[in-house]
């Protein structure tokens with residue numbers, strides 16, 4: 001099975017923000033990614049707007065609606081009141097809830113579903129009322145009980161946090177072990193009716209193993225490694241390389 005690829009634009013926005021100038025253009029690069037066959041665009045607007053700015057969201061929504069109506073907009077973040085307002089305004093196809101602290105450099109863990117059950121139930125219900133698919137960034141390798149709670153709070157999907165997997169790039173045995181654990185978790189999640197996404201520190205090299213272990217991987221969202229490759233190969237060619245690594249057939 002092939003996974004869909006959503007291109008995370010945070011790293012492009014971070015490069016743009018080095019100067020008070022509009023390039024590289026977040027929507028311009030997003031357009032190249034979608035034209036090369038990415039299935040969607042992901043943004044993770046952090047409260048300090050150090051990467052994606054809140055003002056980036058409307059043009060990305062417009063780009064998708066006007067030129068790529070089958071693509072998906074995925075907005076990630078901590079469900080603060082401000083975040084939920086942004087989501088309501090820019091109407092993504094998918095909202096991925098992440099337990100980030102504003103001081104974090106990047107996401108380094110997912111939800112403990114047991115500890116945040118009440119809050120997640122409330123937020124998932126609100127997001128469903130507004131018509132959004134909800135994915136919950138999952139901590140570690142969740143066990144069956146944690147996955148049952150994720151389902152019970154109303155998640156449509158979970159996103160497996162692949163930071164520890166990405167960190168094994170020099171260690172084949174560790175990579176195989178973690179991919180196997182994630183694969184078994186994904187199977188349980190699927191049996192409970194949860195879709196499975198994955199993300200963080202994925203690369204063109206580590207994706208094929210993950211795709212092999214997670215039969216029903218719906219989508220991967222990738223920013224850092226993909227942007228690094230785009231400097232070398234260009235965005236369009238990079239998207240094609242990552243799509244192949246996702247198991248997609250690419251002309």
Ligand SMILES: CC(=O)[C@@H](O)[C@H](O)COP(=O)(O)O
Pocket residue numbers: 008010011043044046051076098105106107137199200201223
């Ligand atoms: C939720 C997640 O996994 C992150 O990878 C995130 O979207 C990346 O965010 P930054 O690019 O801001 O580090």
Ligand SMILES: NCC(=O)COP(=O)(O)O
Pocket residue numbers: 008042076159198199200201202221222223224225226
């Ligand atoms: N959800 C993960 C994501 O969007 C991108 O993470 P990374 O590839 O920038 O580590």
